Amino acid sequence: MVQPVPPPSERDAEMLQRLRDGDSSAMADLYDHYFDRVYSLVYNQVDRNKEVAEDIVQETFLAALKSAKGFKGRSSAYTWLCSIAYHKVADHYRRQSRERKRMVSGIDVDTVDDEENPGRQPQPDSLIESAETRQVVNEALSRLPWDYRQVLILKYVEEMSVQEISQVMDRSPKSIEGLLTRSRKALQTQLEGLREG
Amino acid sequence: MAGQDSNDRIAELLKQACPPAEASPDFKAGLRQQIVRQSAAPGAARPRPFWQQPLVWIPAAATVAVAVVLVVYFAAFHSAGLTILTSEATGIETTTATLNGNLDNLPTTEDVQVSFEWGTDTSYGQETAPKIHSDGGAVQADLSGLEPETTYHYRLKVVDDKGVQYGPDRTFTTGPAPPAVTTAGASSVGAESAILAGSLDGLGSSPRVGVSFQWGTNRSYGHQTRVHGKASTGEFTAEISGLQPDTTYHFRAKADGDGEPVYGADMTFRTGTAPPSVETRPATATGPGSVQLNGRLTSLGTAENVTVWFLWGTAPGGPYTGDAGSQAMTGEGGFTADLGGLEPGAAYYFVACADGDGDPVFGAEKSFVGPTVPPSVATSAPTQVHAGSATVHGVLDGMGTAAQVGVYFEWGLTPEYGSSTTPESRASTGAFNATLSGLLPATTYHFRAVATGHGDVSGADMTLTTGSAPPVQATWYLGQGPSENVSVMYQGDESQPEATLALYSSGQPSSLVWIADQPSAGMLYPAGVWSIRLLVGRVDAGENIYVEIGASDNTGVFLPHGTSTFAGLGDDSTDVYTYEDNITVDPFTVPSGGYVAVRVRTTSVHRAYVQVGGSRSFVRSPAYTEPTAPEVTTSAPADVTQTTATLKGYLDGVGNSGSAVTVHFEWGTSTAYGNRFDVGSLEATGEFMAAIAALEPNTTYHFRAVAEGNGTAYGADLAFTTPP
Numbered sequence: 011m012v013q014p015v016p017p018p019s020e021r022d023a024e025m026l027q028r029l030r031d032g033d034s035s036a037m038a039d040l041y042d043h044y045f046d047r048v049y050s051l052v053y054n055q056v057d058r059n060k061e062v063a064e065d066i067v068q069e070t071f072l073a074a075l076k077s078a079k080g081f082k083g084r085s086s087a088y089t090w091l092c093s094i095a096y097h098k099v100a101d102h103y104r105r106q107s108r109e110r111k112r113m114v115s116g117i118d119v120d121t122v123d124d125e126e127n128p129g130r131q132p133q134p135d136s137l138i139e140s141a142e143t144r145q146v147v148n149e150a151l152s153r154l155p156w157d158y159r160q161v162l163i164l165k166y167v168e169e170m171s172v173q174e175i176s177q178v179m180d181r182s183p184k185s186i187e188g189l190l191t192r193s194r195k196a197l198q199t200q201l202e203g204l205r206e207g
Numbered sequence: 208m209a210g211q212d213s214n215d216r217i218a219e220l221l222k223q224a225c226p227p228a229e230a231s232p233d234f235k236a237g238l239r240q241q242i243v244r245q246s247a248a249p250g251a252a253r254p255r256p257f258w259q260q261p262l263v264w265i266p267a268a269a270t271v272a273v274a275v276v277l278v279v280y281f282a283a284f285h286s287a288g289l290t291i292l293t294s295e296a297t298g299i300e301t302t303t304a305t306l307n308g309n310l311d312n313l314p315t316t317e318d319v320q321v322s323f324e325w326g327t328d329t330s331y332g333q334e335t336a337p338k339i340h341s342d343g344g345a346v347q348a349d350l351s352g353l354e355p356e357t358t359y360h361y362r363l364k365v366v367d368d369k370g371v372q373y374g375p376d377r378t379f380t381t382g383p384a385p386p387a388v389t390t391a392g393a394s395s396v397g398a399e400s401a402i403l404a405g406s407l408d409g410l411g412s413s414p415r416v417g418v419s420f421q422w423g424t425n426r427s428y429g430h431q432t433r434v435h436g437k438a439s440t441g442e443f444t445a446e447i448s449g450l451q452p453d454t455t456y457h458f459r460a461k462a463d464g465d466g467e468p469v470y471g472a473d474m475t476f477r478t479g480t481a482p483p484s485v486e487t488r489p490a491t492a493t494g495p496g497s498v499q500l501n502g503r504l505t506s507l508g509t510a511e512n513v514t515v516w517f518l519w520g521t522a523p524g525g526p527y528t529g530d531a532g533s534q535a536m537t538g539e540g541g542f543t544a545d546l547g548g549l550e551p552g553a554a555y556y557f558v559a560c561a562d563g564d565g566d567p568v569f570g571a572e573k574s575f576v577g578p579t580v581p582p583s584v585a586t587s588a589p590t591q592v593h594a595g596s597a598t599v600h601g602v603l604d605g606m607g608t609a610a611q612v613g614v615y616f617e618w619g620l621t622p623e624y625g626s627s628t629t630p631e632s633r634a635s636t637g638a639f640n641a642t643l644s645g646l647l648p649a650t651t652y653h654f655r656a657v658a659t660g661h662g663d664v665s666g667a668d669m670t671l672t673t674g675s676a677p678p679v680q681a682t683w684y685l686g687q688g689p690s691e692n693v694s695v696m697y698q699g700d701e702s703q704p705e706a707t708l709a710l711y712s713s714g715q716p717s718s719l720v721w722i723a724d725q726p727s728a729g730m731l732y733p734a735g736v737w738s739i740r741l742l743v744g745r746v747d748a749g750e751n752i753y754v755e756i757g758a759s760d761n762t763g764v765f766l767p768h769g770t771s772t773f774a775g776l777g778d779d780s781t782d783v784y785t786y787e788d789n790i791t792v793d794p795f796t797v798p799s800g801g802y803v804a805v806r807v808r809t810t811s812v813h814r815a816y817v818q819v820g821g822s823r824s825f826v827r828s829p830a831y832t833e834p835t836a837p838e839v840t841t842s843a844p845a846d847v848t849q850t851t852a853t854l855k856g857y858l859d860g861v862g863n864s865g866s867a868v869t870v871h872f873e874w875g876t877s878t879a880y881g882n883r884f885d886v887g888s889l890e891a892t893g894e895f896m897a898a899i900a901a902l903e904p905n906t907t908y909h910f911r912a913v914a915e916g917n918g919t920a921y922g923a924d925l926a927f928t929t930p931p
Binding site (some may be wrong): 034035036037038041042045046049050053056057061062063064065067068069071072075124143144151158161162163166167197198201207 | 212214217218220221223224225226227228229230231234235238239241242243245246290293295296375376378379568578810
C-alpha cells in the first residue's frame with residue numbers, strides 16, 4: 011500500500027514560491043526552518059561524525075540554493091532537502107569506499123593485561139536492556155550497508171512514508187518497500203549477533 | 208501483529224539510537240551567513256521571468272539590446288555569487304593539521320586574497336599567510352605547533368576588492384599526545400630466555416599506557432610480549448623464553464596510548480649456548496669401604512662432547528677434596544666412578560659434574576656412608592635356670608667393621624621381649640652371658656643375644672622355663688607312716704642338707720621309701736640335679752647302697768627317675784663314712800595320689816643316713832591339697848499349709864574349702880525346680896531350714912538341699928503336697 015504524498019504545507023508552499031520568485035530572504039527562511047532537522051538527519055546517517063555532517067549539510071544547503079529555482083514543488087521542502095542531503099551522503103560513502111580500497115589494512119590487536127580495570131566488557135545478555143542500548147543499535151546500524159541505514163532512518167526516525175522515501179532516494183516505492191524489508195531483517199540479525207557476543 | 212510489533216520495536220530502538228543532533232552554533236551561524244550572502248548576490252536573487260511581469264517586460268523590450276548585453280555580462284561574470292566553503296581539516300595529528308577550503312564562482316577577472324583564520328575559539332586570533340588566488344577551487348594551509356587534544360576553530364577568509372568574506376566556522380581537534388618510551392636493554396640473557404627492559408618516559412595524553420616489547424630475529428620482530436597497563440612513568444620488563452641458543456634477537460619497547468603506538472629504538476642481544484644438564488644419582492655400596500658413584504647426563508645442551516666427572520669429600524656442600532670418573536660423553540646416559548678405601552660409617556658427599564662448551568654444571572649433592580659390616584651374634588642355651596633366676600648365654604661370632612661391639616640380651620614373656628640386660632662393650636669376639644633375676648617361678652621366658660656395632664644384629668630367639676619355688680618346710684615320712692620322719696629345713700642354701708633319712712637294716716637286705724609329707728599329684732618336676740650325702744656305718748665289705756629319686760604312686764609303688772650307686776663301701780668296721788654324689792634326675796610328673804619320694808636300697812648295711820639336697824626346683828609351693836566337697840542331706844518338710852511350707856536340710860560335712868559353706872534350697876512343681884531360696888553360710892555341720900510361701904493349694908512340690916564349698920553337694924529330691 012503506497013501512501014499518498016502529503017501536499018506541501020502552506021508555509022512550505024509560500025517559501026518555495028518565494029524561492030522560485032527570487033526572494034533572497036526565502037532561502038534564509040528555509041535554512042532557519044529546516045537546518046536542525048537536516049543536520050540531525052545527516053548526522054545520524056554518517057555515524058554521528060560531526061565534521062562529515064557539517065561538510066554535507068554545508069554542501070546540501072549551498073546546492074539547494076543553486077537549484078531552488080528548478081524545484082517544481084512536487085514534494086515538501088523538507089523532502090526536497092532530504093533528497094539533496096541523501097545524494098550528498100551517498101557521494102560521501104562512495105568517496106569513503108574508494109579511500110578504503112586504497113588503504114593498507116593493518117590493525118594491530120593487542121591483548122591488554124590491565125590489572126586495574128578488569129572485566130570492563132558488559133555481559134552480552136544485558137546489552138540491549140542496558141543503558142548502552144544506543145551504542146549497541148548504533149553499532150548494528152554501522153554494520154549495515156549504507157542504503158539500508160538510510161532507509162531505516164528515513165522510515166523510523168524521520169517517520170517518512172514510503173512515497174516520501176522513494177522521492178528522497180529516487181527509487182520506486184516498490185523498491186523502497188523491498189529495501190525496507192531487507193534492512194529490518196539485516197538489523198535484527200546484527201542485533202542478535204551482538205547479543206550473543 | 209508480530210510484524211507490527213517488530214516494526215514498533217525497531218522504531219523504538221532507532222529513535223533511541225538516533226536522537227536529534229545539534230550543530231555547533233558557530234557552524235550554523237556561519238553557514239547561514241553564507242546562505243544569506245549568496246542568496247542576495249546578483250544572479251542568485253534573480254527577478255521573476257519578465258514574461259511573468261507584464262509591467263516590466265514592455266519597457267524592457269525597448270532596451271533589449273542593452274538588456275542582452277547586460278544579461279550576457281551578468282551570465283558571464285556575475286551569474287552566481289562567490290561561494291566560500293570551509294571544508295573539513297585533514298592530516299590532523301598531535302600538533303599539525305591541514306586546513307581546507309574551496310572557492311566556487313570566483314570571477315575570472317578578479318584576484319582574491321585567501322587565508323584561514325584559526326584559533327581555539329571563534330575569535331580565532333591566528334591567520335595563515337594570505338595567498339593570491341585568481342582561480343577557484345581548493346585552498347589549503349598547513350598548521351603546526353598545535354597543542355595536543357585541543358579543539359581549534361577555523362574559517363576560510365577571502366578578501367577582494369569588495370571587502371572581506373568568510374566561509375563558515377569549522378573545527379577540528381588535534382590528536383592526543385603520544386607516550387614516550389625507551390628501549391633500555393636486555394639482561395639475564397641465557398640460551399633460551401632473556402629479560403627485556405624498557406622505560407616509559409611519558410604518558411602523553413593517556414591516563415594509562417599499554418607497554419610491551421616487540422621481538423624477533425630481525426627488525427620485523429614477529430613477536431610481542433603481553434601488554435601491561437601503566438598509569439605512571441617508569442621502567443618495565445618482560446621475560447621472553449623459547450629462544451634459540453646462540454642466536455641474535457632484535458627487540459624494541461612499545462607504548463600504546465590513545466593514538467598510534469610509539470616505539471623505542473631497536474636493540475639486539477645474542478642468546479648464549481645451552482649448557483649440559485646432569486643429575487647426581489645415589490651411590491651404591493660395592494664392598495666394605497668402597498662404593499660406586501652414579502650420575503646421569505640428561506642433556507648435552509648445545510655441545511657435541513661433554514666431559515663428566517664426580518667431585519666428592521667429607522664436608523656437606525664442599526669443599527670437595529676428591530674427583531673421580533672423568534670421561535667424555537657424546538650422548539645422554541649414565542656414568543659411574545668407583546671409590547675405595549672409605550672409612551666405614553663415615554659420611555661422604557658428592558656431586559655429578561658436566562662441562563660442555565661453557566661453564567661446568569653440577570647435579571644436586573648426594574651423600575653416602577662408608578659401607579660397614581655388622582657384627583654377628585648367636586644365642587646359646589641357658590644355664591642355672593631356677594625359680595627366680597637363670598643365666599643366659601650368647602656368642603659374639605664377628606665384630607664386623609666396628610672396633611667395639613656392644614652385647615646384651617633381650618628377654619621377656621613373649622618374643623617382643625621388653626627387657627634387656629646392661630650392654631657390655633667387647634673389643635673381640637667370644638662368649639658372653641648375663642644373669643636374669645627376678646623371674647617368676649614356673650614361667651617360660653624368651654631371650655636372645657644382641658650385638659650393636661655397625662648395625663644391630665640379634666641371635667635366634669630361645670626360651671627357658673623357670674623352676675617351681677620350694678616350700679618353706681617339708682617333712683619326709685618313711686613309707687606311708689609318720690614314725691620314721693625327719694624334719695627338713697630349707698634355707699635356700701644348697702650346701703645344707705635338706706633331708707636326713709635313716710636306714711637300719713641290721714645287716715639284712717633292705718629297701719625303704721621315704722615320701723614327702725605333701726601330696727604332689729600332677730606336679731611336674733623338671734630335670735634337675737639332686738645332691739646326695741650318704742653317711743654309713745657297719746657296711747659289710749663289698750656291699751652297695753643305691754639311692755634313687757622318683758615318685759610313689761597311689762599304691763606305694765616307687766617309680767625311679769634318677770639313681771646314684773654307692774658301690775664297695777663296706778669295710779666291716781663300725782666307723783661312719785660320708786659319701787656324696789649328685790643325682791641327675793629326669794623330668795617327671797607325680798601320678799595322681801602319689802608323692803615325690805626317695806628310695807634307699809642296700810644288701811647288708813647296718814645303719815645308714817641319707818641326706819637329700821640339691822636343686823630347689825623339685826618340690827612345688829604352696830602345699831597342694833586334694834579338694835573335698837561338703838556333704839548335705841534333704842530332710843522332710845514341716846508346717847505344710849495350702850500356701851506355705853518349711854523346707855529342711857542338714858549339712859553333714861563342710862569339706863576342706865577352708866571357709867564357710869553356703870546352703871540353699873531348690874524347689875518347684877517338678878524336679879526341674881525353677882525356684883531358689885538362699886539360706887546363708889554355715890561354718891560347721893548342722894540343720895538349716897527355709898519358710899516358703901505363695902504356694903498353690905492341692906499342689907505337689909519338689910525340693911532339695913544344696914551346699915556349696917570346695918565343690919557343690921546336692922541332697923536327695925523330696926516332695927510334698929499342699930492341702931486343698
